[in-house]
Structures are given as structure tokens and as C-alpha cells.
Amino acid sequence: MKNRIKDLRKSKKMTQEELAIKVGVSRQSIIAIESGKYNPSLELAYNISKAFDSIIEDVFILEERGEE
Amino acid sequence: MSEQILGMIGLYGGAAFGILGWWFGRRMAKKQRGLDELHDHIWQKARSISWYFTLGSTYVLFSLILFGIEIKAGMLLGIIMLVHMASWGIIGVILSINMNMTEPLKPSRVKFGISIVAVSLIIFAILSITTGNWWFLIASIPPSTLGLISALTPDKSVTD
Incomplete structure (x- = not known):
């Protein structure tokens, strides 16, 4: 699953640490999600999207073949 | 008798220090919001993979007994x-480092590194048991270190 967290974060001038504090996880989690190494739970994905005033579909992009 | 006392110190002292370390570690991590779902994911995955190693070591130990090597129950349980x-x-640390790195680890290199660690540990453990000389286990440190370095070297050919 791809995501636009890095772009959205930069457009909002937000650091990884600030986003991490906002959604209540560690910076390590934001790094892992941003780089696509970890797919967050639905609850965390919702909270991240909410931090950017967006909906989940605008932040996370499910590839056609799904998760591999 | 003195062996029994040393054993008790090792068993209960080790457990006490282990629990204390685990508790302090969690306390420190909590302060940095470290006890999140990624933390749970990493350590659950590490625990599930470690069962394969436990299964492998049980199999090796069973084979040793089958080949006539006598091993005391305490030693057997200690090794397992x-x-x-x-x-x-080790797997938890590797997974944590991998999640924190901007450059990904190369899966084939991780598998190769972990295999070197496992094989060297098994070979030197067998040598230690068969010869009764526990210093052989120390000889497994250099290959294990090389294996870990190999596993934790990122794949620099991958670019975004």
C-alpha cells in the first residue's frame, strides 16, 4: 500500500515528530509507515488522515493487486 | 550444594534482572510513545519467528540424544x-532497525546473516556438548557478529 504522507506532511510544514505526537505514536512508526514498510491499522490510518484534514483514500492508495 | 546455590542465583537472579530490564525499557519507551501498534507488531513477529529457532534447536538436541550423547535435563532446557x-x-532488534532505516535491508542478506548466526551457534554448541568444553561457545561470537553485520547492512542500490 502506497501513501502520500510525506507530501502532505511537507505541504503542511509538519515534521515526522509533530505528526507522531498528533496521532499518538512513535516517530519510528511514522518513518515505517511513510516508507511503506508497515501498513497501519484502520484506526491509525484514520487518525493520520484526520491530522491532514483528509479522508483515508486521499492519504493511502491501495494498489490494484492489493498487499503483497 | 554450591552448584545448586549458583544455579538458583542464576535462575532467579537472571529472571529478576530480566523483568526489571523489561519494565524499565517499557517505561522509557512509553515516555516516547514507543508502546504503539508498530512495537506490538515487531515483537509479536519476533516471538513467532523465534519459535522456528526453538523448534530447530529441539530437533538438533533430539538428534544428539539419538546419537548417544548424554545431556543433562538442566543443560538441555538451558540451551532451548x-x-x-x-x-x-535478535530478531526483534533486526526488525526494529529495519523499520527505522530509510534504506531497506536486503531480505537475502538478512536470511544469509541469520543463517550464519544459527549455524555457527548450533555447530559450536554441539562441539561444546560433545567435548564438554564450554569455551567452544565463545568461538561462535566472531561468525555470529559477522552474520549480524551482514544482516544489518542496508541495500544501498535501492533508491526512491
Whole structure:
């Protein structure tokens, strides 16, 4: 699953640490999600999207073949 | 008798220090919001993978008994416990480092590194048991270190 967290974060001038504090996880989690190494739970994905005033579909992009 | 006392100190003292370390570690991590779902994911995955190592070591130990090598129950349980705890910890650290790195780890290199660690530990553990000389286990440190370095070297050819 791809995501636009890095772009959205930069457009909002937000650091990884600030986003991490906002959604209540560690910076390590934001790094892992941003780089696509970890797919967050639905609850965390919702909270991240909410931090950017967006909906989940605008932040996370499910590839056609799904998760591999 | 003195062996029994040393054993008790090792068993209960080790457990007490282990629990204290675990508790302080969690306390420190909590302050940095470290006890999140990624933390749970990493350590659950590490624990599930470590069972494969435990299974492998049980199989090797069973084979040793089958070939006529006499091993005391305490030694047997100690080896199985060591393999389980060490593989759980090492895999957890590797997964944590991998999640924190901007450059990904190369899966084939991770598998190769872990295999070197496992094979060297098994070979030197067998040598230690068969010869009765526990210093052989120390000889497994250099290959294990090389294996870990190999596993934790990122794949620099991958670019975004």
C-alpha cells in the first residue's frame, strides 16, 4: 500500500515528530509507515488522515493487486 | 550444594534482572510513545519467528540424544531457553532497525546473516556438548557478529 504522507506532511510544514505526537505514536512508526514498510491499522490510518484534514483514500492508495 | 546455590542465583537472579530490564525499557519507551501498534507488531513477529529457532534447536538436541550423547535435563532446557530468548531478542532488534532505516535491508542478506548466526551457534554448541568444553561457545561470537553485520547492512542500490 502506497501513501502520500510525506507530501502532505511537507505541504503542511509538519515534521515526522509533530505528526507522531498528533496521532499518538512513535516517530519510528511514522518513518515505517511513510516508507511503506508497515501498513497501519484502520484506526491509525484514520487518525493520520484526520491530522491532514483528509479522508483515508486521499492519504493511502491501495494498489490494484492489493498487499503483497 | 554450591552448584545448586549458583544455579538458583542464576535462575532467579537472571529472571529478576530480566523483568526489571523489561519494565524499565517499557517505561522509557512509553515516555516516547514507543508502546504503539508498530512495537506490538515487531515483537509479536519476533516471538513467532523465534519459535522456528526453538523448534530447530529441539530437533538438533533430539538428534544428539539419538546419537548417544548424554545431556543433562538442566543443560538441555538451558540451551532451548537460550535459543528461544536470544532469537526473540535478535530478531526483534533486526526488525526494529529495519523499520527505522530509510534504506531497506536486503531480505537475502538478512536470511544469509541469520543463517550464519544459527549455524555457527548450533555447530559450536554441539562441539561444546560433545567435548564438554564450554569455551567452544565463545568461538561462535566472531561468525555470529559477522552474520549480524551482514544482516544489518542496508541495500544501498535501492533508491526512491
